Amino acid sequence: LRPLPTTSRGTLTYADGVNVQGRMTNRPWLPQRPADVKVANVAWGLVNWIGVNSFNVTWKNRNRLTEDTVILDWDDANVPVESGQTTSILVLNPVSRAVVSRQDGLTGTSYSLPRSAFGTLSAGIVRVIAVRDGQDSVQGHEILVMATV
Numbered sequence: 001l002r003p004l005p006t007t008s009r010g011t012l013t014y015a016d017g018v019n020v021q022g023r024m025t026n027r028p029w030l031p032q033r034p035a036d037v038k039v040a041n042v043a044w045g046l047v048n049w050i051g052v053n054s055f056n057v058t059w060k061n062r063n064r065l066t067e068d069t070v071i072l073d074w075d076d077a078n079v080p081v082e083s084g085q086t087t088s089i090l091v092l093n094p095v096s097r098a099v100v101s102r103q104d105g106l107t108g109t110s111y112s113l114p115r116s117a118f119g120t121l122s123a124g125i126v127r128v129i130a131v132r133d134g135q136d137s138v139q140g141h142e143i144l145v146m147a148t149v
Contacts, residue, residue, distance in 0.1 A: 001019065001020050001021070001022070002014065002017040002018065002019050002020070003017060003018075003020060004017050028064075029135070030064075030132075030135050030136070030137055030138055031064060031081075031082065031085050031130035031131065031132040031135065031136075031137045032062035032063060032064040032067060032130060032137060033062065033128075033129060033130055033137040033138070033139040033140050033141065034059035034060060034061060034062060034087055034128050034129070034130055034137075034140075034141065035059065035060045035061075035062055035072065035073075035074050035075070035076070035141075036058075036059060036060040036074055036075045036076075037057070037058070037059045037128045037141035037143070038057070038058045038059075038143075039055050039056075039057050039113075039126050039143045039145060040052070040055045040056060041056070041058075042143060043143070044143075045143075045144075046144050046145075046146065047126075047143060047144070047145040047146075048145075048146070048147065049115060049118075049145055049146065049147055050147050052115060053114065053115050054112045054113060054114045054115060055112070055113045055115075055126070055145065056110060056111075056112055056113075057089055057110065057111050057112075057113050057126065057128065058109060058110045059087060059109055059110075059128050059141075060075075060076070060077065060078040060079075060109060061078050061079055061080070061081045061085075061087070061109065061130075062079060062081075062130070063079050063080060063081055063082050063085070064082065065082050066079060066080075066082075078109055081130070082132060084132050084133055085130055085131070085132040086104065086105045086106055086107055086130070086131050086132070087106040087107070087111075087128065087129070087130055087131070088102060088103060088104045088105075088106065088128075088129050088130075088131050088136070089102070089103040089106065089111060089113060089117075089126060089127070089128055090102045090103075090126075090127040090128075090129065090140075091113075091117045091118055091119075091121075091124045091125070091126060091127075092124060092125040092126075092127055092142075093121060093124065093125075094121075094123050094124060094125050094144065094146075097125070100117070100118060100119050100121060100124060101117040101118070101119065103117070104131065113126065118145070122146060122147055123144065123145065123146030123147070124144075124145050124146070125142050125143070125144055125145070126142065126143050126144075126145055127140045127141070127142045128140055128141050128142075
């Protein structure tokens with residue numbers, strides 16, 4: 001493989017390119033992860049669940065087919081998803097990272113995640129991903145939720 005990057009100044013010539021060996025992943029065919037993810041209006045950091053029965057989880061959709069020339073910023077506007085793409089919210093055990101619950105097939109840009117999705121845990125990781133044709137996005141955004149005083 002000889003990558004020839006393109007920038008605003010042009011494309012690297014074949015003669016200037018360097019051969020690279022490696023193993024390709026399925027990343028180009030998987031859905032693009034959601035952006036600007038927030039749990040209870042918190043994007044980065046800890047969400048406290050004391051006195052809370054549900055959490056409003058919000059995100060902005062991304063589309064791998066339309067982001068092939070311009071990569072959107074994290075907080076850019078929501079875009080229409082590719083055909084068959086939905087969002088999933090997973091609650092993970094913060095120690096083992098085992099999936100405690102999973103909300104699949106979400107459309108739109110928000111979901112009210114019930115406290116019961118955490119089972120008996122006193123803390124959990126909320127992970128938001130995109131899914132298309134049964135394939136999860138490589139990346140997702142994670143936010144820690146726990147009881148703090």
